[in-house]
Amino acid sequence: MSRTNYWKILGKTIIKCFSRETKQSLLKQQQFFLNPSLLQPPLFNYVSYIQFISEFKTKILITDILKDVNIRMVTQYETIKRLLFNECWSLFMNQCFKIKSIRSSNIELFFKHPRSKNSLSSLSTLECWHCSKEILELLKNVHTLKHLLIFVGQTNDIEPLILSQKNLKEISFYYDSNVAQFPFKNRKTIKHLSQSLNILRFDRGICLSSPIISSFVNLTELEINYKSSFGEENVQILEKVSLPHLEILSLKNVRGEYLDIYAKLIDNTRSSLKVIDIRCTDISTSIPPPLESIKYYLHVIKTKCSKVEILPIWLISNISLKDFEDLLATCSRVKKIIIHILNTVSNSDTVLAKPIFYLLALKSSTFLNVIHLIGRWSFSNLDLQDFFELWKEMKRKPLKFNFHNNIYSHYIIKVCEFYHRLGVVDSGTINYTKPCKYY
Known part of the structure; x- marks a missing residue:
C-alpha cells in the first residue's frame, strides 16, 4: 500500500466516525459532499483504539482527504481544512480514552477540552x-x-x-x-x-x-x-x-576529527557498553580521524568494551593486524561490526581486505553475523570467494554482508549472489552509485 493510499484510507475511516450532526454540517454549511459509504456509521468505534496523536500527521491526513475534493475557492478550502482539523481533535478527546502520546505545537487544543482529564490519564x-x-x-x-x-x-x-x-x-x-x-x-x-x-x-x-x-x-x-x-x-x-551504566551510545552526523573525544567518553564508562553507533559525516567533505585518535579508540575498545555487540571501527594501512586480532579476541560478544577504511589524501593507500577477512572468519565472535565494510577496500572476487568458503567451512552463522564503495565490480556481485543461494550469505547490499541488493 502506498503512503498516499494509507493516509486516505485512515482519513476516511476517521471521517466515518464523525457524528451524524458533523457530517450534516459539512454538507449543508460547506457543501462538502461525502461519499455515501462515509455517511453510514462505522462497524466499530475505530477511533477509541487510537493511542498516538500527532498534529503534523493529522494535517497530512486531512490534506490527502481533500485531494479528491473539488474545491475552487482557496478560502473555502482553508475553512474546510480547519473545520476537519478541529473535528478530529474533538473526536480524539471524546472517543480516545487511553492516549499514550501527543506531538503537537499547540497542546492547549487537548488540555482545554472538557474531557482531557479522562483522556490523558495514561499519557x-x-x-x-x-x-x-x-x-x-x-x-x-x-x-x-x-x-x-x-x-x-x-x-x-x-x-x-x-x-x-x-x-x-x-x-x-x-x-x-x-x-x-x-x-x-x-x-x-x-x-x-x-x-x-x-x-x-x-x-x-x-x-x-x-x-x-x-x-x-x-x-x-x-x-x-x-x-x-x-x-x-x-x-x-x-x-x-x-556514565557508569551506559549501554547504548549513539552519535550521528558527527565529525571524525573528534574521535578522541568519543573514545574518552567510552573510556569513562565501566565496561557496560553493548551498542556503539558512531556515524560520521561524509569523509569526503570533513576531516577524517587522525591516526593517534584511531589508535586510542581501538585501545579503549579493547580495554573497556568486552560486552559490546555492535561495534564500528576505523582502520588505516599502518594499523597492525595484531591490534585488529587482539580487538576481535577481546570483544567476544560482537554481533555486528562496521569497518571504515580511511585513505590518505592521494587515495592511493588502500587496506588489503584478504588478511582482515581471514581474521574475521577465524578469530571473531561466534555471534558475529553482520559485516559492513565502508571505504576504499582492496580485494578481488577471488578474495571474497575464499572468505565465504572459509566462513562456510567454520560453520558460521549465515552472514549479512554489506559493502559500501564507489568502485563497481560485476564479479563481486556474482560471488555474493552465488553464496546467498548456498545459504552462506543471508542478505546484504552493495552500495555503488545505485544500491544492489543480492537477496
Whole structure:
C-alpha cells in the first residue's frame, strides 16, 4: 500500500466516525459532499483504539482527504481544512480514552477540552514546544509521563512539570543555536531526574553541561544527532562526561576529527557498553580521524568494551593486524561490526581486505553475523570467494554482508549472489552509485 493510499484510507475511516450532526454540517454549511459509504456509521468505534496523536500527521491526513475534493475557492478550502482539523481533535478527546502520546505545537487544543482529564490519564509521551503558566496549569493532572520532548529556549519553565512526574524515563532536547545551555533553575529537578532517567537524547547539539549529564547516573542510553555542524562547538562537553551504566551510545552526523573525544567518553564508562553507533559525516567533505585518535579508540575498545555487540571501527594501512586480532579476541560478544577504511589524501593507500577477512572468519565472535565494510577496500572476487568458503567451512552463522564503495565490480556481485543461494550469505547490499541488493 502506498503512503498516499494509507493516509486516505485512515482519513476516511476517521471521517466515518464523525457524528451524524458533523457530517450534516459539512454538507449543508460547506457543501462538502461525502461519499455515501462515509455517511453510514462505522462497524466499530475505530477511533477509541487510537493511542498516538500527532498534529503534523493529522494535517497530512486531512490534506490527502481533500485531494479528491473539488474545491475552487482557496478560502473555502482553508475553512474546510480547519473545520476537519478541529473535528478530529474533538473526536480524539471524546472517543480516545487511553492516549499514550501527543506531538503537537499547540497542546492547549487537548488540555482545554472538557474531557482531557479522562483522556490523558495514561499519557506517557509529550512533545512540549513551549511552556507557559497556563499550560502548566493544564498539565497539573498528568503524572504518568515516561518520555518528554523539550524545545530548548521555548520551554525553560518546564521544571515544575518534570518534578510532578512519578517515573520519567526519557528526555529529548531539541537544541536551539541561539541558546547555549538549558537553564535548570532548581537542583531538585536534577536530583529528581537522576533517580529515574534512563535515556537522554540531544537533537542538533548538546545543551547540558558535563556535570549535569554525569549526574544522571542511571542513564543506559545516550543519543546525539547533530544533523548539521552548527552545534558541534559543544562536543568538548563529552570529554568530561562519566556514565557508569551506559549501554547504548549513539552519535550521528558527527565529525571524525573528534574521535578522541568519543573514545574518552567510552573510556569513562565501566565496561557496560553493548551498542556503539558512531556515524560520521561524509569523509569526503570533513576531516577524517587522525591516526593517534584511531589508535586510542581501538585501545579503549579493547580495554573497556568486552560486552559490546555492535561495534564500528576505523582502520588505516599502518594499523597492525595484531591490534585488529587482539580487538576481535577481546570483544567476544560482537554481533555486528562496521569497518571504515580511511585513505590518505592521494587515495592511493588502500587496506588489503584478504588478511582482515581471514581474521574475521577465524578469530571473531561466534555471534558475529553482520559485516559492513565502508571505504576504499582492496580485494578481488577471488578474495571474497575464499572468505565465504572459509566462513562456510567454520560453520558460521549465515552472514549479512554489506559493502559500501564507489568502485563497481560485476564479479563481486556474482560471488555474493552465488553464496546467498548456498545459504552462506543471508542478505546484504552493495552500495555503488545505485544500491544492489543480492537477496
